[in-house]
Amino acid sequence: MTNDHCDSHRHEAHNPKARLRHSRTTRMRYSRLMATMLAALLAALPAAAAPPQLKYVVIITRHGVRSPTWDASRLSQYSAEPWPQWGVPPGDLTPRGRKLILLMGAYYRDWLSRQRLLSREGCQDAGRVYIWADTDQRTLETGRAFAASLQPGCGLAIHSRTEGEKDPLFSGIGTPDPELGLKAVRDRLAPDSDKLLSELRPALVTLQSVLTGAQKAPQMLASSPPEIDVSLHGKSVELSQPFAAGATLSEDLLLEYADGMQGKDLGWGRLNNLNLYQVLALHSAESDLVRRTPYLSRARGSNLLVHVLESIEQSATGRSVPGALGRTGDRLLILCGHDTNLSNISGILGLSWHLRGYRPDETPPGGALVFSLWRDPDSGQDFVTTQFVAQTLDQMRNVVRLTISTPPAEEDVSIPGCEAVRHDAACSWPLFESTLHRAIDPAFVSPDAGSGDPQHRTDQTQ
Numbered sequence: 001m002t003n004d005h006c007d008s009h010r011h012e013a014h015n016p017k018a019r020l021r022h023s024r025t026t027r028m029r030y031s032r033l034m035a036t037m038l039a040a041l042l043a044a045l046p047a048a049a050a051p052p053q054l055k056y057v058v059i060i061t062r063h064g065v066r067s068p069t070w071d072a073s074r075l076s077q078y079s080a081e082p083w084p085q086w087g088v089p090p091g092d093l094t095p096r097g098r099k100l101i102l103l104m105g106a107y108y109r110d111w112l113s114r115q116r117l118l119s120r121e122g123c124q125d126a127g128r129v130y131i132w133a134d135t136d137q138r139t140l141e142t143g144r145a146f147a148a149s150l151q152p153g154c155g156l157a158i159h160s161r162t163e164g165e166k167d168p169l170f171s172g173i174g175t176p177d178p179e180l181g182l183k184a185v186r187d188r189l190a191p192d193s194d195k196l197l198s199e200l201r202p203a204l205v206t207l208q209s210v211l212t213g214a215q216k217a218p219q220m221l222a223s224s225p226p227e228i229d230v231s232l233h234g235k236s237v238e239l240s241q242p243f244a245a246g247a248t249l250s251e252d253l254l255l256e257y258a259d260g261m262q263g264k265d266l267g268w269g270r271l272n273n274l275n276l277y278q279v280l281a282l283h284s285a286e287s288d289l290v291r292r293t294p295y296l297s298r299a300r301g302s303n304l305l306v307h308v309l310e311s312i313e314q315s316a317t318g319r320s321v322p323g324a325l326g327r328t329g330d331r332l333l334i335l336c337g338h339d340t341n342l343s344n345i346s347g348i349l350g351l352s353w354h355l356r357g358y359r360p361d362e363t364p365p366g367g368a369l370v371f372s373l374w375r376d377p378d379s380g381q382d383f384v385t386t387q388f389v390a391q392t393l394d395q396m397r398n399v400v401r402l403t404i405s406t407p408p409a410e411e412d413v414s415i416p417g418c419e420a421v422r423h424d425a426a427c428s429w430p431l432f433e434s435t436l437h438r439a440i441d442p443a444f445v446s447p448d449a450g451s452g453d454p455q456h457r458t459d460q461t462q
Contacts, residue, residue: 052374054115055382056315058308058333059108061368062342063142065097065259065396068252078249080215084256084265093138096259097365098145100396104366105149107402114404117331123154130326132159133336134170142366143336150332169304170337173446176299181237184295185230196285197228200243203281207246210253210270210279221246230289237296239286247286250279258365258396273393277357284359287343292361297347298441304335305345306445309436312373316382316429323447339363348439350416353388355409364390369413373429382429386413 067086068075075083088094093101113120118128129150133143140160147156161167189196201222208222221242229240238244256266257276263269267276291297307323311333314324326333335341342363346352351369354360367390375382391408394400402408417435418427427435 050377052376052383054112054117054372055375056312056331056333056373057112057117058311058335058371059368060304060308060335060337060341060345060371061104061142061146062339062363062365063097063136063138063336064093064101064145065255065365066091066093066138068248068255070248070252075249075252077218078211078221078245079268080212080217081268083252084261086259089137091136091138093141094259096399097138098141099399100258100366100391101142101145102149103399103402104368104391104408105146107408108146109150110402110404112332118150123151125331126151126154126156128329128331129156129334130159130330130332131156131334131336132169132325134167134338135161135163135165137163139170139336139338143334146334146336150334168446169307169335170341172300172444173303174299174444175235176296176444178232178235178237181293181296181299182230182232185237185289185293188293189228189230189289193228197226200228200246200281200285201226203250203279204242204246206275207250207253207279207282210267210275211249213268213270219245221249237290239289243282244286246279246282248283250276250281250283254280254283254364254393257393260397260399273357276393277359280359280362284362287339287363288361291340291343292347294347297344298439299444301341301344301348302440302442302444303446304337304341305348305436306440308333308335308371309433309440312371312384313433315373339367342367342369345369349436351386351388351413353411353413355388355390355392355411357392357394357409358390364393365396366391374426383426384429384432385426386415387411388413 067088067090068083069091071090072083086094109118109120112118118125129147131143131147133139140158140163143158143160147158150156204222204226208220211217211221219242226242227240228243230237231240232238239247253267253271253276257271257273291300307325310321310323311325311330314321314326314328315330318328320328325335343361346361346369352361355362358364367388370387370389372385372387373382374385387410389408389410391400391402395402395408400406415427415432415435418431
C-alpha cells in the first residue's frame with residue numbers, strides 16, 4: 001500500500017464528511033447490484049398469466065317464491081287446520097318472491113360488472129341482454145324482476161310465447177315412452193328401495209306431525225307402514241303415495257318459510273328450519289327419481305339444453321347459429337323456468353351440488369344453473385365453467401341484500417367427462433360442446449327455439 005493511499009484512509013478516518021461520502025457510495029453500489037440481480041431473477045421467472053376474460057353467461061333460473069299450486073280444498077285434505085292465505089292465485093309469484101328476485105338480479109349485476117361483461121350504470125348494454133321466460137305468471141314476473149334489477153330503468157325486453165301457451169323450450173318436445181320411463185325409474189329404485197324407504201319414513205312422520213299436530217286430517221300420510229314404488233299417472237311417471245303428496249306438501253312448507261310467514265301461518269306454529277330440512281327429503285327423493293333419471297331427463301330437457309348450447313356456440317364463434325336464443329354479440333342470456341328444468345339438465349349431464357342448508361341437488365326458488373364462457377387471453381382458447389347459485393333459506397326469509405361480500409350460496413359444478421382434461425370445474429369449449437352433444441337426445445329436439453314462432457311475443461319492462 002502506498003503512502004498516499006494510507007494518507008487518504010487516515011484523512012477519511014479523521015473527516016466525518018469523507019466517511020459519509022464513502023458510505024453513500026458503497027450503499028449506491030450495493031443497491032445497483034441488488035437491482036441488477038433482482039431484474040435478472042424476475043426475467044428468469046415465467047410471466048404472470050393474464051386473468052381469463054368473461055365473454056358470455058347463460059343463467060337458467062327457477063322462478064321466485066310462489067304460492068302452492070294446489071287449491072285450498074286439496075291442501076286441506078292433508079292438514080287438521082286450514083292453510084294460510086297467500087294473497088295471490090295458486091302457483092303465482094308472491095310479492096316477497098318478486099323482491100327476492102330483484103335482489104338476485106342486483107347481485108348478478110354486481111358480479112357481471114366486476115367482470116366487465118356488463119356496465120353497472122347506464123343502458124349501453126341493454127341490447128346485449130336477452131331474457132326468455134316460460135308463459136306462467138310466476139316465470140314471466142320473474143323475468144320482469146330480473147330485467148328491472150339487472151339494468152334499472154332501461155326497459156329490457158322479456159321474450160316469451162303467448163301467456164298460458166305451452167312452450168316446448170321448457171316443457172319439452174315429443175312424448176317419452178311411458179313404459180320406458182317407468183322401467184328406467186324402477187331400475188334405479190329397485191337396488192336401494194329398502195334404504196330409501198328407511199330414510200323417508202321418518203320424514204313422513206315428521207311431516208305428519210307438522211300437518212296435524214295431535215289431531216287428524218282426512219288423509220293421514222303416516223297411517224300405515226308404506227312401501228315405495230312408482231306408477232304411471234296418464235303418461236307421467238309418479239312416485240307412489242303417500243310419498244308423492246309428501247313431496248308436494250314439503251315443498252309448500254319450504255315456500256312458507258322462504259316467504260317469511262310467521263306464527264301460526266308458518267306450519268301452524270310447528271315448523272322450523274330443522275324439521276323443514278328433514279321433511280324436504282321427500283321432495284328431494286321425488287325430484288331425483290322422476291326428474292333426474294336419465295331417460296326421462298333427456299326426453300324432457302334435451303330441447304332446452306340444445307338451445308343453450310347453440311347460444312353459447314354463437315358467442316364462442318361470433319357467428320349467427322340457428323337455434324340460438326338472442327343475437328350475435330349478446331353477453332347475457334337468462335331463461336326463466338322451473339325446478340323441473342334444472343333437475344332435467346342436471347340429470348342429462350350428471351351434475352350434482354349440495355348448497356348449505358339444503359338437501360343434495362335441491363332446486364329452491366330463484367336457484368340457477370350458470371354456464372359461463374371464458375377466454376384465456378394467453379392461449380386464445382375458450383372454456384366453460386358451471387355453477388349452481390341460490391339464496392339460502394335464511395337469506396330469503398330475512399330478505400338479505402346480496403353483494404359480492406355477502407353473496408348467495410354458490411358451488412362450482414363439474415361436468416363428468418371434462419375432468420379428463422382439467423382438474424377443476426372448468427371445461428374446454430370443444431370438450432364442453434362434444435360432451436353436451438353426446439348427452440342430448442336428438443329425438444326430443446326442435447330446431448326452433450321459439451323466437452321465430454309467429455306467437456313469440458316481447459314486452460318491455462318499465
